[in-house]
Every structure is written in C-alpha cells, then in structure tokens.
Amino acid sequence: MLKALFPTLGRFRFTVQIVMLFVTVYGGALLGSYTVDRISQALPSLSCAYDKVTGDHCILIVAQHQLHHRIGEALVKAQEVTLKVFIPTLISVAIFFSFFFFLNKAFCGWVCPMGTVQELLFRIGRRLGRPLNRLDPSGVGKVRPVKWLLLLALVLGLPLLAGMGVAANELGDPYCQVCPSRLATTLLTADAEQIAVRTSTTVNFALGALGNALFGFVIIAALAVRLPFCRICPLLSWNALFQKLSPMRLVKKQYDKCEKCGVCEKACPMDIHEIGREHGKKAFHEDCTLCGRCAEYCPDDDVIQIRFFGIRLFGSSRDYYKKRVKQETPEGMSKKRVIPILSKQENG
Amino acid sequence: MRMTVTLAAAWIAAMPVAHAADHAAMHGGHDHAAMGGMMAKPVAWTGYPLLKARMNGENRELVTIAPQNIAADGVEAYSNDIRDASGHRQLPMEMGGARLDKPAAGGFHWLSAREEQGDKVRVASTVYFYGERGAKNPAAMFMQQKQELEIIPQPFPREHSRYRATEDWKFLVRFSGNPLAGQKVVLETQNGTKTEWTSDAQGVVTVHLPDDFKTEETQREGGRHGRGMPGSDFVLATQHVEGGKSYLTAFNSSYGKDAFDQRSVAMGLGFTLLGMIGAVPLLRQRKGKAKSGEADHA
Numbered sequence: 001m002l003k004a005l006f007p008t009l010g011r012f013r014f015t016v017q018i019v020m021l022f023v024t025v026y027g028g029a030l031l032g033s034y035t036v037d038r039i040s041q042a043l044p045s046l047s048c049a050y051d052k053v054t055g056d057h058c059i060l061i062v063a064q065h066q067l068h069h070r071i072g073e074a075l076v077k078a079q080e081v082t083l084k085v086f087i088p089t090l091i092s093v094a095i096f097f098s099f100f101f102f103l104n105k106a107f108c109g110w111v112c113p114m115g116t117v118q119e120l121l122f123r124i125g126r127r128l129g130r131p132l133n134r135l136d137p138s139g140v141g142k143v144r145p146v147k148w149l150l151l152l153a154l155v156l157g158l159p160l161l162a163g164m165g166v167a168a169n170e171l172g173d174p175y176c177q178v179c180p181s182r183l184a185t186t187l188l189t190a191d192a193e194q195i196a197v198r199t200s201t202t203v204n205f206a207l208g209a210l211g212n213a214l215f216g217f218v219i220i221a222a223l224a225v226r227l228p229f230c231r232i233c234p235l236l237s238w239n240a241l242f243q244k245l246s247p248m249r250l251v252k253k254q255y256d257k258c259e260k261c262g263v264c265e266k267a268c269p270m271d272i273h274e275i276g277r278e279h280g281k282k283a284f285h286e287d288c289t290l291c292g293r294c295a296e297y298c299p300d301d302d303v304i305q306i307r308f309f310g311i312r313l314f315g316s317s318r319d320y321y322k323k324r325v326k327q328e329t330p331e332g333m334s335k336k337r338v339i340p341i342l343s344k345q346e347n348g
Numbered sequence: 349m350r351m352t353v354t355l356a357a358a359w360i361a362a363m364p365v366a367h368a369a370d371h372a373a374m375h376g377g378h379d380h381a382a383m384g385g386m387m388a389k390p391v392a393w394t395g396y397p398l399l400k401a402r403m404n405g406e407n408r409e410l411v412t413i414a415p416q417n418i419a420a421d422g423v424e425a426y427s428n429d430i431r432d433a434s435g436h437r438q439l440p441m442e443m444g445g446a447r448l449d450k451p452a453a454g455g456f457h458w459l460s461a462r463e464e465q466g467d468k469v470r471v472a473s474t475v476y477f478y479g480e481r482g483a484k485n486p487a488a489m490f491m492q493q494k495q496e497l498e499i500i501p502q503p504f505p506r507e508h509s510r511y512r513a514t515e516d517w518k519f520l521v522r523f524s525g526n527p528l529a530g531q532k533v534v535l536e537t538q539n540g541t542k543t544e545w546t547s548d549a550q551g552v553v554t555v556h557l558p559d560d561f562k563t564e565e566t567q568r569e570g571g572r573h574g575r576g577m578p579g580s581d582f583v584l585a586t587q588h589v590e591g592g593k594s595y596l597t598a599f600n601s602s603y604g605k606d607a608f609d610q611r612s613v614a615m616g617l618g619f620t621l622l623g624m625i626g627a628v629p630l631l632r633q634r635k636g637k638a639k640s641g642e643a644d645h646a
Contacts, residue, residue, distance in 0.1 A: 032485075032503075034485045034487050034506060037428075037485050037506070049507070061508070130631050131630075183620075193607040193611070195613065195616045196608055196612055197612050197616040197619060199612050199615070208616065209615070210619075212616050212617075212620045213623035214623060215620055216620035216621060216623025216627070220623075225630060
C-alpha cells in the first residue's frame with residue numbers, strides 16, 4: 001500500500017513537503033490561531049512569523065528578537081548581564097534542538113516552505129524547458145561563505161547592536177526584512193502587506209527594497225537554478241552548527257567506482273561536490289539538506305545511506321536507481337515531455 | 349425568569365461617564381477607602397472602565413496595570429497555564445496600579461478589574477503579552493469563565509501581530525458562559541470614533557476597527573512589536589441586566605494604523621520586478637548545454 005503510494009523516496013519527500021507547506025503557511029487557519037504557541041516557535045525551517053496564519057515560526061526571528069530586546073539591552077546595563085538574561089535564548093535553542101535532533105537538516109529538505117516553493121518553481125522551469133544552471137566547485141566555494149556572513153551580520157550582529165543602541169532600532173530583525181520566505185509565505189495567504197515596501201525610514205526602505213529585489217531574483221532564478229536561496233540561507237548555517245549533534249545522518253562509505261561516476265553530484269540540488277568525491281564525515285557536508293537525492297541516484301548498493309541512530313532508513317541500490325532514472329534525470333529533468341511550444345521556440 | 353435587557357447605545361455610553369465623574373467628585377479623586385477600591389484618574393476619551401498596561405522603565409518583565417474609570421481593589425491576572433498555581437493571581441493595588449510580575453509561563457495574560465456597588469457590576473478587561481514564549485495555547489485560558497458578562501477576543505492577535513485600523517476582528521459576548529445573541533456592543537476609540545455593533549446568533553460580534561488616525565499629535569508609539577508604528581486605544585463595552593443586577597463589561601486594547609500605512613505597494617512591486625529582471629539571464633539557453641542534463645542519463 002505504502003509502496004504504491006510512495007514508489008520512490010522522491011515522491012514521499014514531495015508529499016511531505018506539500019503537507020508541511022500547508023502546515024507552515026496555513027497551519028494557524030487550519031488548526032487554530034494559537035497553533036504557533038503549541039508547536040515550537042523555534043522551527044528549524046523558514047516558516048514566517050509575518051504570515052498571520054502560519055502553524056509555527058522559525059528560530060531566526062526568535063534569535064533576532066532575543067538578541068535585540070534582551071541580550072543587547074542587558075549588555076548596555078552590563079551589571080545586569082546574568083544567566084537569567086540568556087535563559088529565554090537557551091530555552092529557544094533547546095526547543096529548536098528537540099525538533100532538530102530527530103530530523104537534523106531534513107528540516108531544510110523536507111519541511112521548509114521556501115525550499116518547497118523553490119523546488120516547485122524548478123519543476124515548472126523543467127516543464128518550460130528552461131536550462132539548468134549548476135555551480136562548479138569554484139562557484140560553490142564562492143557562494144558558501146555568504147550564508148555564514150548573513151547569519152553573523154543579519155541574525156546575530158545587527159540585532160545585538162540594535163539592542164545595545166549602537167545600530168538603528170529598525171535593525172532589530174534585519175534578516176526577516178530581507179528573507180524571501182516572508183514574501184513568499186504571506187503572498188501564499190493572499191496577504192499583500194509584506195510585498196509593500198516600508199517608506200517610514202531610510203533603513204526600513206533600504207531593507208524592504210533589498211528584500212523585494214532578492215525575492216524577485218529568487219523566484220525567477222529558481223526556474224533555472226536548484227534552490228538558489230537555500231545556498232545563502234542563514235538557517236542553513238544555523239542548522240549546520242548543530243548538524244553533528246543529531247543521530248540522523250547521511251552516511252557514505254568508501255567505494256572505488258565513485259571517482260568515475262559522479263551521478264550523486266549531479267543529483268544534489270545544492271551542488272555539493274564532496275558527496276561524489278569524499279566519504280565518511282566529509283561527505284555529509286554542512287550544506288546537505290538530507291533530501292536523499294544522492295542516495296536515490298547512487299547506482300550501487302548501500303554506498304550512500306540515510307541513517308538514524310545507525311539504523312538504515314534508506315540506502316542506494318542498483319534496482320532503485322534504474323527505476324528512478326526512468327522517471328527523472330539526476331538533474332531533475334522529468335521524463336515527461338516539456339511544454340512543446342516553449343521548447344521548440346527556444347531551441348529553434 | 350431570565351431577563352435580558354439591551355439598552356440604547358447612547359445610554360450605555362453616557363452611563364459610565366456619569367459614573368466616573370460622579371465618583372471622582374464624591375471621593376475627591378484618590379480617597380476611596382469607603383468604597384473598598386482605588387479610583388484612578390478618569391481618562392478623557394471614554395467613560396468605560398479600562399486597564400492600561402505600562403512597562404516600568406526599561407524592565408520588560410515588570411508591568412504596571414493601571415485601572416482607569418473604575419474603582420477596583422486589585423487586578424485579577426490569568427496566565428496561559430491555567431492549571432499552574434500562579435495561573436490565577438490577585439494583584440493588589442499599589443501607587444499607580446497593580447504590579448504584574450512575569451511568571452515562568454510568560455505569553456498571554458488576561459487581566460480584569462471589578463467594581464461592584466449595590467446592583468451594579470462594572471468590569472474592565474484587557475490582554476497583556478510577554479514577548480517570551482508561553483509554550484501554552486492560550487485558547488483555554490481565554491475561554492475560561494472569569495466574570496459574569498464577558499467580551500472575549502476570537503482570537504486575540506498573536507505575537508508579531510496586532511489590532512489595526514480597517515481590519516475586522518471577532519469577539520464573543522457571553523453571560524455566565526452562555527453566548528448572548530443580538531447583544532449591542534459599543535466601540536469607542538481614543539481617536540474619537542463611537543459606533544456600535546450587534547452580536548450574531550452565536551454571540552459573536554465582528555468589529556471593524558476604524559481608520560480614524562488624523563493628526564500626529566494623537567498618535568503614540570505602538571510598542572516594541574509595532575516597529576514604531578503609531579498606535580491608539582480602543583474599548584468595547586456591553587451592558588446586560590439579569591437577576592436585578594446591571595452588568596457592564598469593557599475590553600480594551602491598542603490598535604495601529606492600517607497595514608499599508610507608510611508602505612508602498614508600487615515600490616514593492618517595482619523592486620521585486622527589478623530582482624526578477626536580474627535573474628532573467630539565467631533563463632536563457634546556452635548553446636551546447638541545452639540538453640546536457642538529458643544527454644548524460646537518458
């Protein structure tokens with residue numbers, strides 16, 4: 001029964017993504033306005049607090065607010081910096097981790113609404129015959145530090161400085177103001193407020209303009225690039241901080257054929273080249289979202305596995321690979337035909 | 349026989365004003381020992397009883413709840429965690445109001461003050477939210493019966509949200525836990541709007557918050573979650589007579605300007621379009637690479 005419904009890991013993940021899209025974007029409308037108070041308020045994915053009917057919201061807005069309102073202000077009054085100041089932040093991180101422990105970075109690959117939106121757009125791009133733009137190792141190397149810079153500057157640094165009174169108060173949650181998920185999820189609820197740029201102050205206007213431009217770029221880029229925003233998402237780096245502390249792992253064993261194969265690299269939507277070239281801990285890279293595509297498209301038995309507490313949840317196999325490539329190429333091109341008119345026009 | 353009396357809105361509006369004015373005149377403004385309650389200075393924009401929450405300086409965990417237009421011995425506080433011992437507390441009146449210390453639960457707090465004189469019961473109520481997580485669903489706490497006549501938000505704006513002008517919000521009006529259908533509810537705002545609404549068969553009244561912000565002088569900061577957006581206060585009040593007693597209950601909160609104030613949709617769309625144009629080159633097929641994906645694994 002389950003095999004008929006979910007013949008591939010990809011189909012199962014897509015189903016989970018759609019369900020979680022509804023929970024994270026419309027959960028409050030479906031389950032009650034205060035649903036956000038009973039799940040986590042510290043979810044390891046970009047479900048947005050500005051979405052008035054979200055079922056839960058992400059850890060990043062909590063982190064920014066606590067740095068802004070609590071820690072930053074306490075640092076100014078240095079004598080009051082006690083453990084008590086940090087307790088709410090520690091509680092938020094503990095709640096975040098209680099979720100993260102079980103799924104690890106699968107929150108990025110299976111739960112995050114922004115990831116799902118980008119993947120849906122990429123599917124549309126395939127149907128429209130748009131090209132696939134992959135990043136080579138050099139390009140990936142240049143992009144990877146951006147997520148850490150965004151985490152340090154927009155999630156941690158500026159909110160703290162705003163709380164200390166060094167930076168403008170509008171910089172209390174600067175990451176949220178540029179996060180494309182804020183616009184994507186609110187637009188999905190037919191709320192046009194967030195797409196409107198704030199004009200009250202220069203800082204608000206600059207953040208809004210940057211956020212909207214980034215959102216526009218991501219929406220179009222996602223038609224031809226896999227997960228363009230995920231690569232610079234500060235939640236990817238935040239989650240990477242805790243990646244090694246979860247028993248949910250991607251495990252790759254050393255295998256001689258890997259050097260000449262490289263199919264898993266092509267299947268990886270984050271262009272993690274290490275998955276094809278490395279093994280052991282290095283193969284489970286900080287950018288991995290545990291989507292499982294590398295394991296799906298590995299043509300050899302049990303070379304790549306997803307394990308939980310050492311128990312194999314999914315592993316690569318020759319038979320599965322043969323079945324999977326009949327449906328979709330590793331790069332995500334569906335075997336179903338693209339829309340003929342658009343394809344012909346483009347090709348010629 | 350249960351008797352429900354709905355009074356004309358004008359009478360409802362006039363009564364508490366007269367009550368507060370008479371009360372202040374009779375007791376000299378601050379000496380209310382004879383009544384068993386403390387009467388704060390009445391506010392000018394409404395005569396209905398109010399509870400006003402004020403932070404004590406920079407300390408976000410210490411809040412003073414000041415009753416206005418009502419003589420009350422103290423303030424009742426209900427926190428998210430209704431099963432906890434501190435879930436329901438009686439806060440004694442001090443100078444300037446009752447001090448609400450943040451319990452461990454944090455989150456939403458229902459606050460009410462009660463004045464009872466002879467056959468008249470007046471209740472002020474409001475909600476205060478501590479920015480830290482409550483980790484409890486406040487729905488049960490909101491729905492728990494606390495007074496005879498109640499106006500209960502359905503729902504109250506959650507964190508990162510607030511009441512705003514031009515929006516419709518629902519409130520349940522009930523007496524002894526039973527919804528009151530066809531009940532008149534008066535809305536008054538600090539900006540001068542006075543209007544009334546009637547509850548439906550389920551006792552739910554849908555209130556349209558007016559866009560009545562006129563001058564900058566009447567606007568104040570909207571609090572830490574308002575991102576500096578101007579805010580003002582509103583009060584909803586209703587009156588019900590039963591068993592020879594007259595009950596007046598008010599619920600007050602703050603509201604902000606409408607969602608699109610100091611925002612530009614046109615500029616928002618313009619910058620979004622600019623970003624889209626920036627990504628267009630990625631959509632163009634490059635010769636020799638058009639079919640690379642399929643060629644490798646067909």
